[in-house]
Amino acid sequence: MTVLLYVLGVLFVALGVGLSIGLHEIGHLVPAKKFGVKVTQYMVGFGPTVWSTRRGETEYGxxxxPLGGYIRMIGMFPPRPGDRPGMLRVSSTGRFSQLADEARQLSLEEVQPGDEDRVFYKLSVPKKVVVMLGGPMMNLLIGVVLLGGIVSLYxxxxxxxxxxxxxVSECVVAAEQATAKTTCTPSDPKTPAYQAGVRPGDRFVSIAGQPITSTTDVGRLVRPRVGQPTPVVVERDGRQVTLTITPIRNTVQQVDDQGRPRVDAQGRPVTVDAGFIGVSSQTPVAYVPQPVTEVPGIxxxxxxxxxGIVLKIPQKMKGVAEAAFGSGQRDPNGPVxxxxxxxMAGEAASxxxxxxxxxxxINPxxxxxxxxxxxxxALFVFNLIPLLPLDGGHVAGALWEGLKRSVARLLHRPDPGHxxxxxxxxxxxxxxxxxxxxxxxxxxADVVKPVNLGG
Incomplete structure (x- = not known):
């Protein structure tokens, strides 16, 4: 069952990525057709064609x-001196397909009679921007719908x-050894919590008859009770279980009034001898639906x-390389x-x-x-980078064209053209x-040193 769930998680993401790519390209396709541009191809993926069908003048396939997609519009680039009349250079919206076009040295495509004014480069600047932003905006819309639904419904x-x-720690470890010792030996003494049967996931109800309202209450009530048998009530699987735990004296790290561990000027733990049972606690959470008005802020x-992640990709890639080829760990907030x-999807689903x-x-x-x-x-933000072959590069080119024409009009100079x-x-x-x-x-890196979601 675990393997099946893992596979289903991976398939879910594969389908989601395919749909995201397909809808991204529809974001380009719809306004391009609306503005009269001739679109000869709409493809999800790159490489050999697996399936295709023709509807009117467009081949869909x-x-x-399935790691990209593109639509092919005639005349994305204007003709240059020396190009044969009626011929335009081939290009498309997808990054990988554009690279292939460029590798073929921008082969020429014949403009059929009647298509002379259906080329992309003749569109007005606002229409060019709408066409090229259509893809990223579709990704933004998908993200808003998904996140908005999660926030407001879940x-x-x-x-x-x-x-x-x-x-729950199995054996007793002093604070100064906690980061160095990862396994227990048969001779190590067992912790009071382990001996009493405390389990991860239990919720503290009370300790020594005192109710537990925060994680700081656990240490506050345990530390003074060295050698004293102490009733501890936990909630487990919907019922309350009473355990008897006798804290032992151990070297533990001091905490402040907010429960944060204390360290000295050199970053070393500040320790004290106090009662110890061998558990670490965390604040429980619940998923509370939010009003729709909170969605824009989120x-x-x-x-x-x-x-922030996209802008720091060059810096973070250094860490990815060090993790992939060395002993470093992957940044859980880094690129994947x-x-x-x-x-990630397989691990979460299984x-x-x-x-x-x-x-x-959180629900898987x-x-x-x-x-x-x-x-x-991420696709939305990444595609806005104003560099070719990204969509943002074409947007930047259109805006530059509009700026040159505006300046020419102000200075009463001839139209500089496309x-x-x-x-x-x-x-x-x-x-x-x-x-x-x-x-x-x-x-x-994702094969040899994947990001560890478990922390």
């Missing part, structure tokens, strides 16, 4: 490698009163966080490939992540939906090369 994690058992925070997203599922964990299906929302927000964004192809080659190298590194 699916290609073998809810957001909200701290609750009380304290849950996050982990979406804004998500976009801000996504933009589609392979990494698939692994119950391999402690904080997904269970009494207080909701987590998968949130994963797809995050992916679409801006040929193909002149920026050296940049496109460089960006495409970097994207391919990054993708390969991320895929390799």
């Amino acid at each position: 699916i290609k073998a490698i 809810g957001v994690a909200t701290p609750q009163k009380g304290a849950d058992v996050a982990a 979406v804004g925070e998500q976009l801000k966080a996504t933009a 490939s589609v392979v990494g997203v698939g692994r 119950g391999g992540v402690p904080w997904i599922g269970g009494r207080d964990g 299906f909701v987590f998968l939906l949130s994963l797809m929302a995050s992916l679409n927000f 801006v040929d964004v193909a002149k920026a192809l050296p940049v496109a080659y460089a960006v495409s090369t970097v994207l391919i190298v990054m993708s390969a590194l991320l895929i390799y």
